[in-house]
Amino acid sequence: MPGRLKQTVMIRPLKRQTKQVNTPVEGNAMNLFQQLRQSLIHSPEKRTEKYASQMMASLLTMAWFVEARDPYTGGHLWRVSRYARLLAEKAGENAAETAMISLGGFLHDLGKIAIPDSILRKTGPLTDEEYDIIKTHPDLGYRMLAGHPMARLVKDAIVAHHERPDGRGYPKKLAQEEIPKVAKIVGICDAFDAMTSHRPYRAGMPKEKALSIIRENMDSQFDIYYADLFLQLGEEGVLDHIIAHSDEGIPLRDCPMCGPTLVIRREHQENDHIYCRNCTGEFVLKLQDGLLQPEPTGGQGQASDLEPELDTGLIAATVQQSVADLPVELFTRYIDHGDSSIPIP
Numbered sequence: 337m338p339g340r341l342k343q344t345v346m347i348r349p350l351k352r353q354t355k356q357v358n359t360p361v362e363g364n365a366m367n368l369f370q371q372l373r374q375s376l377i378h379s380p381e382k383r384t385e386k387y388a389s390q391m392m393a394s395l396l397t398m399a400w401f402v403e404a405r406d407p408y409t410g411g412h413l414w415r416v417s418r419y420a421r422l423l424a425e426k427a428g429e430n431a432a433e434t435a436m437i438s439l440g441g442f443l444h445d446l447g448k449i450a451i452p453d454s455i456l457r458k459t460g461p462l463t464d465e466e467y468d469i470i471k472t473h474p475d476l477g478y479r480m481l482a483g484h485p486m487a488r489l490v491k492d493a494i495v496a497h498h499e500r501p502d503g504r505g506y507p508k509k510l511a512q513e514e515i516p517k518v519a520k521i522v523g524i525c526d527a528f529d530a531m532t533s534h535r536p537y538r539a540g541m542p543k544e545k546a547l548s549i550i551r552e553n554m555d556s557q558f559d560i561y562y563a564d565l566f567l568q569l570g571e572e573g574v575l576d577h578i579i580a581h582s583d584e585g586i587p588l589r590d591c592p593m594c595g596p597t598l599v600i601r602r603e604h605q606e607n608d609h610i611y612c613r614n615c616t617g618e619f620v621l622k623l624q625d626g627l628l629q630p631e632p633t634g635g636q637g638q639a640s641d642l643e644p645e646l647d648t649g650l651i652a653a654t655v656q657q658s659v660a661d662l663p664v665e666l667f668t669r670y671i672d673h674g675d676s677s678i679p680i681p
């Protein structure tokens with residue numbers, strides 16, 4: 337495929353900018369990403385699909401931190417990413433744009449990792465002060481990613497997915513066409529997944545109910561053009577294999593105590609043990625009608641059993657698809673330019 341080979345590299349000095357680091361974690365990540373970016377800029381031999389894959393894997397691994405934190409979000413990133421891909425395809429976007437939108441769906445909530453559990457998992461209404469803290473997650477997410485060689489690929493999805501056409505969103509109160517396309521798409525997909533997913537304090541809504549809420553809020557909360565296309569996808573039934581799933585063809589399974597919280601990964605096999613990360617219940621996987629079904633053992637997981645594990649199979653598949661669709665020219669262009677709006681230590 338043209339353009340997938342090494343590029344002529346234009347080396348430019350990196351500007352020293354004002355140091356502005358908010359936490360040690362952010363600072364360390366920014367140093368690491370800055371080294372990565374410099375190494376790629378100054379090493380043309382590294383500008384290959386292999387390195388694009390490695391960069392992409394590091395992006396998706398960061399996204400996984402959010403998933404690892406909350407046992408009730410199993411599969412949320414994958415579902416939002418899949419809905420966003422379907423909606424981009426429905427809108428006639430090309431393969432590269434669709435891949436970027438899908439990646440945006442995977443990374444959009446990165447900043448939630450910095451929001452305290454007491455707020456993130458609160459079941460009652462949030463106070464104004466708590467809501468103000470929630471509203472920091474888009475900017476926070478992008479600052480955490482700052483300096484990553486591929487940060488700009490997903491910037492708009494991260495910073496603008498809570499903006500609304502009526503200007504009542506956050507953080508910037510953008511309106512209508514000020515909102516980037518990827519953010520309009522991810523905003524709809526994120527809301528649909530939140531409505532159709534089970535939470536500790538409520539069951540997920542049926543698809544039809546969630547679609548009717550999107551219909552009622554077109555042009556106020558949701559972009560009218562993309563919301564209309566999303567409703568068409570819902571009516572065509574093409575969202576059904578994603579709702580309440582954590583991967584392609586793998587539905588979330590029920591823990592009798594906690595609801596659909598059990599994530600079965602593509603590398604799991606019969607007789608593997610899995611655990612509900614919410615109540616610690618132990619299950620053994622048994623093959624029934626070609627599907628792995630969890631059966632309770634009556635036991636409970638120990639601390640090591642309950643550690644969140646990176647879904648390497650899913651990440652590898654997502655990387656493969658993204659890199660296949662994103663031309664290396666695009667990847668290198670993002671590295672060349674970096675993001676001058678981000679303070680670099």
Ligand SMILES: [Fe+2]
Pocket residue numbers: 444445473497498
């Ligand atoms: Fe969000």
